[in-house]
Amino acid sequence: MRWIPLVSIGVVALFLFFAGCLDNEAVNEDDNVETTPGALLNLSRETYGISDDIELEVRNTGNTNLMFGRSFSVDAFNESSSEWEAVEMDLIVTMDMIILSPGDAFTQSFNPEEVFVDGVKEGQYRIRKTVSVDDTDESMELEKVFRIKADTE
Numbered sequence: 001m002r003w004i005p006l007v008s009i010g011v012v013a014l015f016l017f018f019a020g021c022l023d024n025e026a027v028n029e030d031d032n033v034e035t036t037p038g039a040l041l042n043l044s045r046e047t048y049g050i051s052d053d054i055e056l057e058v059r060n061t062g063n064t065n066l067m068f069g070r071s072f073s074v075d076a077f078n079e080s081s082s083e084w085e086a087v088e089m090d091l092i093v094t095m096d097m098i099i100l101s102p103g104d105a106f107t108q109s110f111n112p113e114e115v116f117v118d119g120v121k122e123g124q125y126r127i128r129k130t131v132s133v134d135d136t137d138e139s140m141e142l143e144k145v146f147r148i149k150a151d152t153e
Helices: 003-022
Strands: 039-043 047-049 054-060 066-070 074-080 083-086 099-102 105-110 123-135 138-147
Touching: 039 123, 039 138, 054 066, 054 123, 083 138, 099 105
Parallel strands: 047 138
Antiparallel strands: 039 054, 054 105, 066 099, 066 123, 074 083, 074 123, 123 138
């Protein structure tokens, strides 16, 4: 008979513990601040030579963290069909996740002469990179157009 009060106290304690675990959302003072994601893809110039390194920068212009990997794609503009066509690249990138805070920038570079499988041709190209918003499931595709010319320094 002495164990009944102990069991009752144990059951009540477990009930209170689990009831407290049901509402485990942290109070966030920033709940009233609207999330405004924003990002820019920048290049150091608009025209590059065939053997130039191309440096691309992702800049977080919003008020929330952005997440992305190191992968990106390059398309070439086909003037005869007036369409963008994917450029096959021999480029190895690590599969790490980059988290970019508001106001910060991430830079990476590549050399078309070294990574374009079918060689570099003069013309118009674009870089595309997908970034995700940390607070939502929203993703954004960033792109930037540039030219490659043989006689550019």
